Amino acid sequence: MTPELFRKAEEIFQTACKLPASEQAAFVHQACDGHDALMSHVLRLLAHDQRPGFRMDTAVGGAVRAVGETLFLRPPAPVPSRIGAYRILRQIGEGGFGVVYLAEQERPRRTVALKVxxxxxxxxxxxxxxxxxxxxxxxxxxxxxxxIFEAGVAEAVFDSAPALSTPSQVPYYAMEYIQGRNLLAYAEEPGPARGPLDVAERLELIARVCDALQHAHQNGIIHRDLKPDNILVVDSTISAPLMSPSGTRQFTAQPKLLDFGIARALEGDGQLLLRQTGMGQLVGTPAYMSPEQVKGDPSRVDTRSDIYTVGVLLYQLLANRMPYSFGQGSMMEIVRAIEEQPIPPLRTASISRTGRISADIEAIALKALSKDRDRRYQTAEALASDIRRFLADEPIEAKRDSALYLLRKNVKRYRGALAAAAAFVVLLVVFAVWAAAQARTNRRLADESIAARNDAVAQRDRANQTARRLTVEMAHGNIERGRALTLAGNYLDAGRLIWREFLSSPESRPALWALREFYARFPIAASMRTHIPISRAVAVCADGARLAVSGDSDLIEIWDLRSNRRERVLTGHQGYVVGLAFHPRENQLASAGWDGTVRTWDASSGRPVHVHSAHKPRALDVCYSPDGELLYSVGSDRVLRVWRSASGDQVFGTPPLASALSCLAISADGMRLAVGQSNGAISVFHTAKLGSSDSEPVVLKGHRDLIECVAFSRDGEWLASSASAQDRAVKLWRMKTGTCEATLTPSVGAIESLLFSHDGRILYGGGWFTIDAWDVRRRERIDRISKGKCSGLAFSGQGRKLIGVTMNDVRMWDLSTSAVLERLGPQSGRSVAFDPLGPFLATVQEDGSVELRDPITWTVCSHLSARHVNNPNDPRLYRVRAVCFNPGGSKVVSVSRDRVLHQWDVGTGKSLNQIEGVNFLTHQAVAFSPDGAYWALARNHAAFNVFPIREDVPTATLAAGGYEALSILFSPDGRMLATTGREHGARLWSLDGRLLHKLECAAPTWCLAFSPDGSKLLSGTWGSTIEVWDVNSGRHERSMEGHNATVWGLQFKPDDPDVLASCSSDGTVRFWSLSTGRNLATLDTCGANEAIAASFSPDGELFAVACSNHEVCVWKFAAMDERILGNLPYHLEQFEQTEGAHINPEDVRRQLNAPNSNTQSLGRNVIAN
Incomplete structure (x- = not known):
C-alpha cells in the first residue's frame, strides 16, 4: 500500500476502535468503499488489537487493553491438582494459548515451571x-x-469435578523455574542495598542477552518476541555478594530468555511457515518489532529482526524510554513510528540515573536499530563483541568506517606512545633547525674533533702502555720482594710471592729465574697440601713409592711420591689418627687412633686388614719389628701390646706401667724397644725377653715432662728423646751404658719428632717452629732446614730426602748436597771451559795441566800435562788462567803464567805446539772465530795478533792503545773482533784490522761478550758493572749494576739469547735479562772466595764456575726445574684458592715448553709427569 492508504487505514482503525465490536465490521466495509487491500489491513489490525495477549506500553494502549479484557472476559479455568508426575502448587502465568503452573516433580524432586x-x-x-x-x-x-526438562501428554487430575469442556489429557512441558525479575525491573533495582545498574553493567547485561540469542540463532531459531517480560534476570549476589580479588564487585547477573512460543526456524517448509504465521499477520509485541516485522511478511523476518529488538531493549535500558514516540498508542501510529520516525540521539534522550552516555554507546545502539537490516549488526555475537570492545576501551565496529573516529580512538588508547612520538618529532624538527644552524660550526669543529680523537687515541695508547708497564713493574716488585725474602730465609712468604707471579704469567722470565734462585737456596723437592687440618704423623713405605699422613682428623691420606699426587683416603677411625708405621717389607700400613683402635691396611688398595680394640681410651703410637713379623702399639692405658702382623693375633701385653705410654721406637736390629711415658721416663725393653719373667725394662730418667718422641740411630748406639713444653730438651742416650751423654737445645720451642740420618752422624728434629739438624758427635746444631711447625719426620729415597709434615702441608727436602750444585772438590781447577760439542768439561790444575771431565759423572777422562820451558822449577809459573776449545772441539788451548800457550789434541791427548809471549791474565787471552778459520792472541807487547788457523804469520795486529792487552773475542758472524786493555772502554775491529769503534765507559774493562745476534757488545769492568754498547753505532746503551766487585767473566746462555751470566770477585754468579737490564737471579757459588771463570754447557743445562780457592762448582738448571715441577701442583691449588681463578696446568706446561723461554727441559719434565 501507499503511504496515503496507510494514513487512511489508521483513521478508519482509530474510528472503529471506538465502536462496539458488533458494529466494527460493518463500519469497516462501508469506510473502505470496496478497497479490498485497505479493508483487509484494517480488519487485521482490529483482530490483533482484540487478542488477549496484546500489549502496548503506552497510556492509550493500557486503556485499550483494559477494554479488551473486559469485553473478552472469560471465567477462570480450573486449576488441576496434578498433571502426570507433577504436583501443581499454583498458577504463575498465562498467555494467549497456554497456562504456566509452579509444580513439584517427584523424581527427581525439584520445582519446575509446567506449561500446558x-x-x-x-x-x-x-x-x-x-x-x-x-x-x-x-x-x-x-x-x-x-x-526444558520434559515434554509429553498427561492426565490432568482435579480436586473437584471439572467442566465438561475440560479435557482429561493435556499437552505439557516442564522447564527450569526461574526466580528472577524482568530486564527493566532488575536494571533499576538489582538487589538489596544496591542502586540502579551503571552503564557498564547494563551493557554487559545486554551482551549476555546477545550471547543467549546467538546460541538460538546458531541453532536455527528466531525468537521474534523479545521484550523485557520475556527476559528474566537471575543474580546470585542478592543472597551472597561476591567480591573480586581486587576488591571490586563482580557482575554475576545472568539473563534468561523465555517464551519461544512464536519463534520460528530459519529454514523449513514454506507451508508450515504460512500455517504458523499467515501473510500479513503480526506476530510479537509491536513496540519491540523491527520494520520488516511490522509489515507482516514472515519471509523477510530473520535473525537481524531479533538484533533490532535487542537494540530497542538497549535503548530503553540506557534512556529509560522507548526509541520512538507512539503518540496515542494506536497500531497505525506504532507501525508508522517504527517505519518512518528517526531515532532521537541516545545522549539527549537519556533521563536515567545510569550516568553519562558516550558517543560509542550511541553508535552501537543506532547501528542495532538501523531500519535497513543490512546496516545492522549481522549477528548477535557481533553486537556483543562491539559492546565488549567498548567496555575494554577498544575501537568499535560501529564506527569502523570513520577514519576520524579510529584516529581519535587510537590516539586515546596509545596516547603515551603518541605523545612520546610527537615529542620526538618536535625534538627532531628542533634538532634539524639547530643542526642546520650549526652546520658551519660543525664543519669547523670536525677537524678539531678528529684531532682530539687522534690525541685521545694516542693518550689511550699511552695509558695502556703505562698500565702494562706498571703491571710489569708491580710484578717485578713482587718478584724482587720474594727474592729479598728468599735471601732472608723466609721461604714460606717468598715462595707464595714468586709462585703467584709465575702462575699469573707463566711466560715471565723473571719469575722463572726467581723460582730457580729460590729452589737453589731452599732444597724443597716437593710440596703437598693435605685435607687434614693439622698433620702429626707421617710414614713412608719400604720402596719409597707411597707416603701416609694423618693427624687431627679421622682420615689417613695415601700419596704417590712418584707423581706427588693424592692416591686415596683411608676411613674407619672415629677420632684423630696420631700414629703411623709401614711394614718394612710389605705394602701394609698400621695406624693408631684416639678411638682406641689399632688398624692395619693394604696401602695399595686401601682395604682394611685388621682392626684391634687395643687401648682405651686412646691408642697413641705403633711400630713394626724390623722383620715385619710383629706390630707394637702403646696408648693411654699404660700397656705395651704386641701383635702378629700377619694374623692380627695379640702375642703379649705388658702389665700397666707407671704412666700413659705416649710413643715408641725400635732399634734397627730389633733388639731394643724404647717406650716414652707421660711422666718423662723412657722404658727400654729387650724384645727377646718380652713375655718372660725377666722382661723388666731399663728405665731412663732425665726429662721433666711427657716424652714427645724417641728415635734410635741405625747402628743402635744412640737413642734420642725429646720432651714436651715444660722440658723442651733433646737428650742423647748411649745404649750400652744407659746414660745421657748430651742434652741438645732446640733453637725455638719443643721438638715433636726426631730422626737420625742413615749414617747416624746427623739428628733431625722437627718442632714448634723449625726443623733443626745437629751433629751427633760434636753435639751442636749445624743447620736449620726449615722454619715452621713440624710434627712428623720421615726419610725417602734411601735417606736422600727428608719429609716433614707442617700443619696441613707435607714438604720433601732434598738432603743431597750435589742435587743442584755439584762441587768437584778442592783443587779441581782454576779455570773452566765446556767442549762446544758437549763431551767434556776442561778444568785447569795447579801444575798447569788440563783435565777433561765427563759432565755426567765428573770423573777425569783425560789428563793433559804441559812442559814448561821457562824456569820449570818455579811452580807459580804453572798456573793457568785461560783455557778454551776450538769450535770443532778437537783441540784445547791453555795459557799458563809463564806466558806460554799450550795446544793439545783432545782425542789423543798429544801436545801439538807451544807459543810464547801470550798474556795470561784473563780467561779470554785466546779466541777462535766461529767458523774455526782464525784465532787470535793477546800478546805481551800491548797488541793482539790474528792468525789464520794453519799459519804462523798474523794477518792483522790490533793495538791496545798503549795499554796491556787483556781480552779478545770474535763476533758471532766472525766479521769483527772486540778487544780490551787496561783502558776505560773497549775497541771494535774489522777482521782485517781496521778500527771501527772506540767504546768508552767509566771504569777499566776486563772481559767481553757479544750478544747472540751480534748487535750488542758487553764488557765486565773493575767498577763491578756490566757495560752495554750498540755494535753498529758504538753508542753506550746502559750499565747493569748488581755485583759488588770486579766482573771477571760474561757468557750468554746458549738456549736463551736474552739471558746473560756473569761471575765476580764477590763470589756470586748473576743472571741478567739483556732486554730489560734486570738481574734475574743471584747464586752464591764460591762463598768467601772469588768466582773467576765460568762456562755454559752447549745445551745451557749446566753452568760451571771456577773459584779462586781452585774449586770448580757446577750449577744444574734441570735439577732446579725438577724442584719447580715437584711443587707445581701444590702452588697451583694455592693460587686457585687465593686468587679465585682456575688455571689449566696444561696451559702452564705449554707456556713453559715455548721456544726461547729457557724452560725447554722444564716443559719436557712437566709433560712427562
Missing part, C-alpha cells in the same frame, strides 16, 4: 504452536535460555 495448553485453545493450530515451542526449547542448551 489452555483448555479453551486445543485447536490443531494451538497444538502445533505448543509442539513447535517444545521442539525449539529442546534444541537450545545455554545458560541464558530457560532449560
Amino acid at each position: 495448553v489452555r483448555w479453551t485453545q486445543t485447536s490443531p493450530d494451538a497444538l502445533r504452536r505448543f509442539e513447535h515451542e517444545t521442539h525449539i526449547l529442546g534444541r537450545l542448551q545455554h545458560a541464558g535460555i530457560a532449560q
Whole structure:
C-alpha cells in the first residue's frame, strides 16, 4: 500500500476502535468503499488489537487493553491438582494459548515451571504452536535460555469435578523455574542495598542477552518476541555478594530468555511457515518489532529482526524510554513510528540515573536499530563483541568506517606512545633547525674533533702502555720482594710471592729465574697440601713409592711420591689418627687412633686388614719389628701390646706401667724397644725377653715432662728423646751404658719428632717452629732446614730426602748436597771451559795441566800435562788462567803464567805446539772465530795478533792503545773482533784490522761478550758493572749494576739469547735479562772466595764456575726445574684458592715448553709427569 492508504487505514482503525465490536465490521466495509487491500489491513489490525495477549506500553494502549479484557472476559479455568508426575502448587502465568503452573516433580524432586495448553485453545493450530515451542526449547542448551526438562501428554487430575469442556489429557512441558525479575525491573533495582545498574553493567547485561540469542540463532531459531517480560534476570549476589580479588564487585547477573512460543526456524517448509504465521499477520509485541516485522511478511523476518529488538531493549535500558514516540498508542501510529520516525540521539534522550552516555554507546545502539537490516549488526555475537570492545576501551565496529573516529580512538588508547612520538618529532624538527644552524660550526669543529680523537687515541695508547708497564713493574716488585725474602730465609712468604707471579704469567722470565734462585737456596723437592687440618704423623713405605699422613682428623691420606699426587683416603677411625708405621717389607700400613683402635691396611688398595680394640681410651703410637713379623702399639692405658702382623693375633701385653705410654721406637736390629711415658721416663725393653719373667725394662730418667718422641740411630748406639713444653730438651742416650751423654737445645720451642740420618752422624728434629739438624758427635746444631711447625719426620729415597709434615702441608727436602750444585772438590781447577760439542768439561790444575771431565759423572777422562820451558822449577809459573776449545772441539788451548800457550789434541791427548809471549791474565787471552778459520792472541807487547788457523804469520795486529792487552773475542758472524786493555772502554775491529769503534765507559774493562745476534757488545769492568754498547753505532746503551766487585767473566746462555751470566770477585754468579737490564737471579757459588771463570754447557743445562780457592762448582738448571715441577701442583691449588681463578696446568706446561723461554727441559719434565 501507499503511504496515503496507510494514513487512511489508521483513521478508519482509530474510528472503529471506538465502536462496539458488533458494529466494527460493518463500519469497516462501508469506510473502505470496496478497497479490498485497505479493508483487509484494517480488519487485521482490529483482530490483533482484540487478542488477549496484546500489549502496548503506552497510556492509550493500557486503556485499550483494559477494554479488551473486559469485553473478552472469560471465567477462570480450573486449576488441576496434578498433571502426570507433577504436583501443581499454583498458577504463575498465562498467555494467549497456554497456562504456566509452579509444580513439584517427584523424581527427581525439584520445582519446575509446567506449561500446558489452555483448555479453551486445543485447536490443531494451538497444538502445533505448543509442539513447535517444545521442539525449539529442546534444541537450545545455554545458560541464558530457560532449560526444558520434559515434554509429553498427561492426565490432568482435579480436586473437584471439572467442566465438561475440560479435557482429561493435556499437552505439557516442564522447564527450569526461574526466580528472577524482568530486564527493566532488575536494571533499576538489582538487589538489596544496591542502586540502579551503571552503564557498564547494563551493557554487559545486554551482551549476555546477545550471547543467549546467538546460541538460538546458531541453532536455527528466531525468537521474534523479545521484550523485557520475556527476559528474566537471575543474580546470585542478592543472597551472597561476591567480591573480586581486587576488591571490586563482580557482575554475576545472568539473563534468561523465555517464551519461544512464536519463534520460528530459519529454514523449513514454506507451508508450515504460512500455517504458523499467515501473510500479513503480526506476530510479537509491536513496540519491540523491527520494520520488516511490522509489515507482516514472515519471509523477510530473520535473525537481524531479533538484533533490532535487542537494540530497542538497549535503548530503553540506557534512556529509560522507548526509541520512538507512539503518540496515542494506536497500531497505525506504532507501525508508522517504527517505519518512518528517526531515532532521537541516545545522549539527549537519556533521563536515567545510569550516568553519562558516550558517543560509542550511541553508535552501537543506532547501528542495532538501523531500519535497513543490512546496516545492522549481522549477528548477535557481533553486537556483543562491539559492546565488549567498548567496555575494554577498544575501537568499535560501529564506527569502523570513520577514519576520524579510529584516529581519535587510537590516539586515546596509545596516547603515551603518541605523545612520546610527537615529542620526538618536535625534538627532531628542533634538532634539524639547530643542526642546520650549526652546520658551519660543525664543519669547523670536525677537524678539531678528529684531532682530539687522534690525541685521545694516542693518550689511550699511552695509558695502556703505562698500565702494562706498571703491571710489569708491580710484578717485578713482587718478584724482587720474594727474592729479598728468599735471601732472608723466609721461604714460606717468598715462595707464595714468586709462585703467584709465575702462575699469573707463566711466560715471565723473571719469575722463572726467581723460582730457580729460590729452589737453589731452599732444597724443597716437593710440596703437598693435605685435607687434614693439622698433620702429626707421617710414614713412608719400604720402596719409597707411597707416603701416609694423618693427624687431627679421622682420615689417613695415601700419596704417590712418584707423581706427588693424592692416591686415596683411608676411613674407619672415629677420632684423630696420631700414629703411623709401614711394614718394612710389605705394602701394609698400621695406624693408631684416639678411638682406641689399632688398624692395619693394604696401602695399595686401601682395604682394611685388621682392626684391634687395643687401648682405651686412646691408642697413641705403633711400630713394626724390623722383620715385619710383629706390630707394637702403646696408648693411654699404660700397656705395651704386641701383635702378629700377619694374623692380627695379640702375642703379649705388658702389665700397666707407671704412666700413659705416649710413643715408641725400635732399634734397627730389633733388639731394643724404647717406650716414652707421660711422666718423662723412657722404658727400654729387650724384645727377646718380652713375655718372660725377666722382661723388666731399663728405665731412663732425665726429662721433666711427657716424652714427645724417641728415635734410635741405625747402628743402635744412640737413642734420642725429646720432651714436651715444660722440658723442651733433646737428650742423647748411649745404649750400652744407659746414660745421657748430651742434652741438645732446640733453637725455638719443643721438638715433636726426631730422626737420625742413615749414617747416624746427623739428628733431625722437627718442632714448634723449625726443623733443626745437629751433629751427633760434636753435639751442636749445624743447620736449620726449615722454619715452621713440624710434627712428623720421615726419610725417602734411601735417606736422600727428608719429609716433614707442617700443619696441613707435607714438604720433601732434598738432603743431597750435589742435587743442584755439584762441587768437584778442592783443587779441581782454576779455570773452566765446556767442549762446544758437549763431551767434556776442561778444568785447569795447579801444575798447569788440563783435565777433561765427563759432565755426567765428573770423573777425569783425560789428563793433559804441559812442559814448561821457562824456569820449570818455579811452580807459580804453572798456573793457568785461560783455557778454551776450538769450535770443532778437537783441540784445547791453555795459557799458563809463564806466558806460554799450550795446544793439545783432545782425542789423543798429544801436545801439538807451544807459543810464547801470550798474556795470561784473563780467561779470554785466546779466541777462535766461529767458523774455526782464525784465532787470535793477546800478546805481551800491548797488541793482539790474528792468525789464520794453519799459519804462523798474523794477518792483522790490533793495538791496545798503549795499554796491556787483556781480552779478545770474535763476533758471532766472525766479521769483527772486540778487544780490551787496561783502558776505560773497549775497541771494535774489522777482521782485517781496521778500527771501527772506540767504546768508552767509566771504569777499566776486563772481559767481553757479544750478544747472540751480534748487535750488542758487553764488557765486565773493575767498577763491578756490566757495560752495554750498540755494535753498529758504538753508542753506550746502559750499565747493569748488581755485583759488588770486579766482573771477571760474561757468557750468554746458549738456549736463551736474552739471558746473560756473569761471575765476580764477590763470589756470586748473576743472571741478567739483556732486554730489560734486570738481574734475574743471584747464586752464591764460591762463598768467601772469588768466582773467576765460568762456562755454559752447549745445551745451557749446566753452568760451571771456577773459584779462586781452585774449586770448580757446577750449577744444574734441570735439577732446579725438577724442584719447580715437584711443587707445581701444590702452588697451583694455592693460587686457585687465593686468587679465585682456575688455571689449566696444561696451559702452564705449554707456556713453559715455548721456544726461547729457557724452560725447554722444564716443559719436557712437566709433560712427562
